[in-house]
Amino acid sequence: MFELGQLRCFLAVATERSFSRAAVRLNMTQPPLSRQIQLLEHQLGIRLFDRTTRSVVLTAAGRAFFIEAQDLLERAHSAAFTARKVAQGDIGTVTISFVSSAVYEFLPNVIAEGRKSHPHINIALREMTTAEQLEALRLHRTDIGIVRSPLDQQGFGCECLVREKFVLAVPREHSLATQRQVTLRDLDDQPFIIYALSSWQPFHELMAGMFRSAEVRPEFVQHIGSTLTILALVNTGMGLALVPESATKIRFDNTRFRDIELPPGVLSLLYLVWRVDNDNPAFQVMLTAIRKSVHTLPNTP
Known part of the structure; x- marks a missing residue:
């Protein structure tokens, strides 16, 4: 030839x-x-x-x-x-999986920074629960995961990217919507919408443990796996809810957000996870871009 x-x-x-x-x-x-x-x-x-x-x-x-x-x-x-x-790493495809709440502020910054600095890298997005993401990473179906739980396993990298406080979502007509200062004790006996254990285990366990330690007993009226759905139910007057501060970007006419005093360490955390043996050059480039984009957000480590 x-x-x-x-x-x-x-x-x-x-x-x-x-x-x-x-x-x-x-x-x-x-x-x-x-x-x-x-x-x-x-x-x-x-x-x-x-x-x-x-x-x-x-x-x-x-x-x-x-x-x-x-x-x-x-x-x-x-x-x-x-x-x-x-x-x-100037061209290629990177698959990023993420929990749904990451779309409120964190993920848009990541996409904007990635497209700005590396316009020829295609970013494929996959919305998954934390458990689904970890399985996808193990099977090489995603390059980078944005999850709620840290991963401490050999062969995987993990770092905390975002720390943000929780705020109280309150129906507009509720007395707490105008109360000058809100504490955890104010939630005792109140109808409360909590994150579902099946899909939001980190948040469910965090909040349930916080209430037990403080001996505060809200009336759990719904267990829901979506922040958007939780806020929609708060908007109907069904109950109160604690949501990450970034969720305040979601607007409902009858929902108000209030600062609330919570115990130290009760924070909404986002972790970045990846396989250390990932040989996709575009993956390493995008990993750097994600870290850079996070530094523009408040409440980052």
Whole structure:
């Protein structure tokens, strides 16, 4: 099979219509150039040029091969260029999985920063629970996970990215909506919408443990797995809820958000997790971009 170097020689001769001029163009002497053309014709089993003492003219087969040879050489250059860009992490695809609450503030910043700094990297997004994300990472189905629980397992990297306080979501007509100062004790006997254990285990356990330690007993009227749904229920007057501060960006006409005094350590946390053996160059580039984007947010570590 012919080589790319032979194609370059052929295209130079075909373009210049002269072996001597083609040799100058390729910065080589004429004998090795003629030898490369002869080898190419031998390998193809056809004559590419009609040669006379005064001219070099493409044969009919040579004219057809000229078009294909140009395309092959361009594709080879493109392949090399693409391979270098992929190796540098300048192009490629990164799959980021995330918990739903990350879309309120954190994830939009990540996407904006990623597109700004690396516009040729395709970011594929997958909304999953924390448990689903960890399984997807193990199966190499995602590159980066944004989860609620830390992962301390060999072969995985993990770091806390966002720490934010909880705020109290209150129906507009509720007495706490206008109370000057709200404490945890104010939630005793109140109808309360808590995160579901099945889908939001970190938040459920955090809040349930906090209430037990403080000996505060809200009336749990619903166990829900979505912050958006929780706020929609608060908006109907069904009960109160504690939600991450970033959720205040979700607006409902009949919902008010109030600061509340909570015990130290009761925070909404987001963790970044990944496989340490991930060899996708674009993954490392996007990991850096995510860290950079987080520094623009309040309440980051």
